[in-house]
Amino acid sequence: MTNHLPRLGFRPTSLTVVLVLLLAAGLTACGQDEEGPGRPHGRSATGLLQSADRLRPPMPKVLDTSRVDIARLDDDLRSALADAARAARADGVRIEVTSGWRSREHQQRLLDEAVLEYGSLEKALEYVASPDDSAHVTGDAVDIGPTEAAVWLGRHGSAYGLCQIFANEIWHFELATSPGGECPPMYADGASR
Ligand SMILES: [Zn+2]
Known part of the structure; x- marks a missing residue:
């Protein structure tokens, strides 16, 4: 039982680290998007279409x-x-x-x-x-x-x-x-x- 405790305690910690990193990455991406020249603010339908356009072959x-x-x-x-x-x-x-x-x-x-x-x-x-x-x-x-x-x-x-x-x-x-x-x-x- 005691052998398992450290591992159980470790998992939430690394999960928290991952979540914080994801959140930080998301905030950075949003910031760049809104500062981009000529791009609509926020997640409008046009913005999503433009994202799809950038991906097109x-x-x-x-x-x-x-x-x-x-x-x-x-x-x-x-x-x-x-x-x-x-x-x-x-x-x-x-x-x-x-x-x-x-x-x-x-x-x-x-x-x-x-x-x-x-x-x-x-x-x-x-x-x-x-x-x-x-x-x-x-x-x-x-x-x-x-x-x-x-x-x-x-x-x-x-x-x-x-x-x-x-x-x-x-x-x-x-x-x-x-x-x-x-x-x-x-x-x-x-x-x-
Ligand atoms: Zn035909």
Whole structure:
């Protein structure tokens, strides 16, 4: 019993030291923050966003033009996506392009696969456009993932001109309005366009 006492007595002491050090570090950091030039005082939402901005990597992933499906997107679409991706990141959401530009061959292959899956061309066209009709083939459409990113963009995309086009595809976005404008009514599916 007596052997354990010194150890039990020691722990609160070192804990106190750690707490004092943490408190001191916190006070110093707050002091620097408020003295910083041009920074808002206190912990405002803007201050938190600026902190998030300082942490962001130099190039948003949606601008990764080493990927050919991103490199061949329409320039305005890609830059709208980059702006949206930055805003999403401030909300803790990471926007990824799961599919951007597609060659005619790629689009035809997707359609062929959909015909096998859905049993008819008519049904397949509700989900996959033909190479002649697909906005992916012209670089004017992106599919977004993961689901929470698609939901975020569905809610905030119009601020960047980005709109969900088909009611049955929450992941598919195109530039369809001016930034801050209103998105056009959605088509029920790809076949009704
Ligand atoms: Zn799509």
